[in-house]
Amino acid sequence: MNLNFLSSKYRNSVIDQATSGDVPVEYDDLINLSIGDPDINTPQLIIDRAFKDACNGHTKYTASRGYPELRAAICDFYKSRYNMDVKDEEVFVSTAGSVAMYITMQAILDEGDEVIIIEPYFFPYPDQVKMAGGVPVFVKTSMENNFQIDFDALEAAVTDKTKCIIINTPNNPTGICYTYETLGKLAEFAIKHDLVVAADDIYTSFTYTEEKFMPIASFPGMKERTITINSFSKNFIMTGFRVGNIIAPDYIIRVIQTINENVVYTAPSISQRAALHGLHHFDEFEDDVVNVFRERVEYAHKRLSEIPWVDVLPVSGSFYIFPSIKKTGLTSAQFSQKLFNECHVRVIPGRAFGESGEYHIRISCTLGIDKLKEAFDRMEKMTF
Ligand SMILES: Cc1ncc(COP(=O)(O)O)c(C=O)c1O
Secondary structure (H helix, E strand, C coil), X not given: XXXXXXXXXXXXXXXXXXXXXXXXXXXXXXXXXXXXCCCCCCCHHHHHHHHHHHHCCCCCCCCCCCCHHHHHHHHHHHHHHHCCCCCXXXXXXXXXXXXHHHHHHHHHCCCCCEEEEECCCCCCHHXXXXXXXXXXXXXXXXXXXXXXXXXXXXXXXXXXXXXXXXXXXXXXXXXXXXXXXXXXXXXXXHHHXXXXXXXXXXXXXXXCCCCCCCCHHHXXXXXXXXXXXXXXXXXXXXXXXXXXEEECCHHXXXXXXXXXXXXXXXXXXXXXXXXXXXXXXXXXHHHHHHHHHHHHHHHHHHHHHCCCCCECCCCCEXXXXXXXXXXXXXXXXXXXXXXXXXXXXXXXXXXXXCHHHCXXXXXXXXXXXXXXXXXXXXXXXXXX
């Protein structure tokens, strides 16, 4: 291995991989609740129509901001669902949400610009900020506060280098949604400090509260300072298609387009066709899909509430539940290892989502209730 062949910024990650120990043990009866990928398949009508389009020649590069008809469908969706006027020039079709966040950071950050990330966070954010030359600054939230944003902590985190704040609601990993009150205060905060908000709006359908999902971009004064990142991965059960979109002011979209042209040129044509059909037929499958996950998170909450050494909030959005295991006296890594060794159940230690995730575990309800039942039957027998 010649580490000089690698960029110095990635050399440590190779050393970490080489020294990270044994290959993890697998069990025949393993229940894997660590994966954020829905177990159900993409709605058949999306697959059938995209297949037909591929047979009819939609197998080539597309317009670099995406098929015009898909961009139009995205604008229509924002109008009908949120009563938001989004112009065609404000839409960019991306290679899913992950690339969308990465190119967003590339588009807005100068070396040393600070980006506030609310903890616990989706774990690629800090590296995405760093890869674009920025500096992540973390603001903690806690279960006691329903994982809503602490505005005193947010104020304390702002410096003259702060450029952007990344938010994600419904949230991975906490399973909460920001209330309208939180979003309203956040909008005021962003305007007061002249910040860009990068809104990772990828679980919008999975909102179980009376307050239906409202994009922060729709709050007064926010459209001109919000970069909204949408993905077809979760709402449309299309993780493998790798397609999403960005909504932002047109001059930001033009820069994002240039960066993307130099990286991947366009999102995959067949996936864009699938996204188009998904949007056209969303009403036919959205409720069915959401209800599957809603039933699971409610079940998970009920079972976890019955375990004396667990504290847990009801899930108000997404398909994750984020209980505290603090009463066991173990860290999230120790608990997750014990759960894996003794119960053959895999979850993600909360610490992976930032410091304030410590003493929590993230359970993905991406398996059926039979599997969840078995996992909780095993888990509740653990002793400490
Ligand atoms: C909060 C959040 N953002 C972004 C992503 C990335 O999704 P994709 O790249 O599939 O659109 C995920 C995936 O789990 C996520 O949980």
